[in-house]
Amino acid sequence: MSTATALTDHETKLAALIIEALNLEMAPQEIDPGAPLYREGLGLDSIDILEIALVISKTYGVQLKADDTDNVRIFGSLRSLNDHVQQHRAK
Amino acid sequence: MPLPLFAHASPDAPVAFTRDGIVNAHQFLADVHSFADRLPDAPHVLNACGDRYLFAVGLGAALLRGQRTLLPANHTPATLERLTQTHPGLQALTDTLAPDIDLPSLAVTRDGDPHDVPFAAPVIPGDRIAAVLFTSGSTGDPVPTVKSWSLLAASGRNEVAALELNDLPTLAILGTVPPQHSYGLESTVLMALQGGFAFDAGRPFFPADICSALAVLPRPRMLVTTPVHLRALCASEDHPPEVDLLLSATAPLSLELAADAEQRFGAPLKEIYGCSEAGQLATRQLLASAQWRLMGDIRLRQDERGTWASGGHVPGDVLLADVIELVDRERFILHGRTADLINIAGKRTSLAHLDLQLNAVPGVRDGAFLMPDDEDDRVVRLTAFVVAPGRTARDIQDGLQQRIDAAFLPRPLHLVDSLPRNTTGKIPREALLALAARLRKHRNTP
Numbered sequence: 001m002s003t004a005t006a007l008t009d010h011e012t013k014l015a016a017l018i019i020e021a022l023n024l025e026m027a028p029q030e031i032d033p034g035a036p037l038y039r040e041g042l043g044l045d046s047i048d049i050l051e052i053a054l055v056i057s058k059t060y061g062v063q064l065k066a067d068d069t070d071n072v073r074i075f076g077s078l079r080s081l082n083d084h085v086q087q088h089r090a091k
Numbered sequence: 092m093p094l095p096l097f098a099h100a101s102p103d104a105p106v107a108f109t110r111d112g113i114v115n116a117h118q119f120l121a122d123v124h125s126f127a128d129r130l131p132d133a134p135h136v137l138n139a140c141g142d143r144y145l146f147a148v149g150l151g152a153a154l155l156r157g158q159r160t161l162l163p164a165n166h167t168p169a170t171l172e173r174l175t176q177t178h179p180g181l182q183a184l185t186d187t188l189a190p191d192i193d194l195p196s197l198a199v200t201r202d203g204d205p206h207d208v209p210f211a212a213p214v215i216p217g218d219r220i221a222a223v224l225f226t227s228g229s230t231g232d233p234v235p236t237v238k239s240w241s242l243l244a245a246s247g248r249n250e251v252a253a254l255e256l257n258d259l260p261t262l263a264i265l266g267t268v269p270p271q272h273s274y275g276l277e278s279t280v281l282m283a284l285q286g287g288f289a290f291d292a293g294r295p296f297f298p299a300d301i302c303s304a305l306a307v308l309p310r311p312r313m314l315v316t317t318p319v320h321l322r323a324l325c326a327s328e329d330h331p332p333e334v335d336l337l338l339s340a341t342a343p344l345s346l347e348l349a350a351d352a353e354q355r356f357g358a359p360l361k362e363i364y365g366c367s368e369a370g371q372l373a374t375r376q377l378l379a380s381a382q383w384r385l386m387g388d389i390r391l392r393q394d395e396r397g398t399w400a401s402g403g404h405v406p407g408d409v410l411l412a413d414v415i416e417l418v419d420r421e422r423f424i425l426h427g428r429t430a431d432l433i434n435i436a437g438k439r440t441s442l443a444h445l446d447l448q449l450n451a452v453p454g455v456r457d458g459a460f461l462m463p464d465d466e467d468d469r470v471v472r473l474t475a476f477v478v479a480p481g482r483t484a485r486d487i488q489d490g491l492q493q494r495i496d497a498a499f500l501p502r503p504l505h506l507v508d509s510l511p512r513n514t515t516g517k518i519p520r521e522a523l524l525a526l527a528a529r530l531r532k533h534r535n536t537p
Contacts, residue, residue: 065297
């Protein structure tokens with residue numbers, strides 16, 4: 001697990017939300033912000049992605065959609081997910 | 092007895108709502124015939140289509156040609172390897188939404204011309220084998236459940252009756268479950284074809300997508316989904332589009348979520364109970380009664396081995412994997428799974444099978460899975476304990492990914508020095524629960 005790249009404050013907060021929602025039992029700093037979230041990387045599956053969508057909607061007021069954006073890119077990494085959330089956040 | 096592929100009486104009756112518009116029964120018939128002509132000679136095909144309409148075209152075409160449609164529970168390399176060994180020359184039917192699959196593939200197309208085919212539903216011999224669903228057995232080999240066309244067609248008709256939809260002239264069905272899963276196959280494709288209804292070709296995922304797909308469907312409309320999606324919908328959508336019926340399966344709902352969903356969507360919420368081997372067996376509306384009511388002519392009986400289902404669209408006599416209390420001839424109460432069985436989001440396996448797979452990963456000296464206790468409406472993940480000197484958790488996860496469905500990948504996976512085996516070599520569940528608690532405490536107090 002790479003800790004080479006430091007997380008920004010926003011990324012740390014989002015990482016903590018994801019870890020809590022999914023019971024990952026790891027520290028935010030252990031997530032490589034550039035590594036894929038889906039399948040490889042954190043090994044998340046579609047049920048996890050739904051959980052993440054839920055906490056993002058509750059915390060930031062951002063509704064994730066499949067057709068308006070490129071989800072493969074958004075869920076490509078913690079960094080890209082955070083970028084998307086920060087751009088669209090309502091809260 | 093020959094049975095029609097679909098029940099739509101008019102050529103103009105909708106069968107599917109797709110991105111390119113409504114597909115009517117005559118167009119569906121033409122697409123099925125056209126694709127059936129393109130299917131190479133083979134005894135079987137694997138239908139991996141992601142578009143529900145193209146899935147139905149592939150299924151119908153294979154039925155016309157007398158080819159079995161194989162529906163494995165997952166597409167892991169290990170599963171596909173076993174399937175190709177037992178089904179030489181196996182090809183996958185795919186489309187642009189299909190997952191990557193390591194098999195020779197044939198794209199399902201919709202290029203039928205209704206002018207080429209007079210309108211009449213094809214009749215298919217009832218004893219023709221239509222689909223083969225696979226579940227993972229305790230040895231790890233996929234165990235086939237063979238469904239004849241008469242069983243599948245009866246299942247569709249019995250569900251229409253059990254959900255009291257007989258009098259509806261039309262119904263638009265939106266599913267969040269794949270048609271390859273027995274619940275998705277039965278409650279979207281088969282129920283629409285046998286009830287004369289129409290399904291949406293998509294499979295929306297995020298709550299916002301489900302709501303926008305629902306909003307454009309004509310009423311009456313119905314959402315076929317799971318507790319996982321319902322929970323996400325209720326938590327994030329204050330005013331979802333009204334529907335006329337909600338259907339949920341794969342795991343029993345809590346009373347709270349059922350009440351919340353009924354209130355938000357303004358519709359009754361019904362549940363289906365069943366399994367791949369027996370098919371769908373019973374329904375209930377939790378807010379009316381916690382008791383399940385058997386569909387059609389299905390009957391249950393109990394002996395020292397457990398509860399058996401038979402009759403109706405059940406293939407033979409099927410031993411159920413759940414603890415069941417019979418109330419009367421038609422009603423029962425569900426008391427959960429038998430101990431070794433794992434059901435995560437509608438995907439089923441056994442602890443014995445998972446332990447076998449874990450211990451086959453290179454570098455693993457000893458390993459065991461633990462299923463933690465249930466939480467309401469949440470998907471609970473497995474925990475694994477592994478003795479594998481010199482390996483990382485990542486190495487083990489990579490090895491497991493080749494062997495088991497992603498839903499069963501452990502989270503967390505603990506590397507330990509030894510497993511708490513008792514004097515007989517067994518690992519009591521309590522000992523694993525205690526070990527998990529110790530590891531968690533250790534993590535939180537570094």
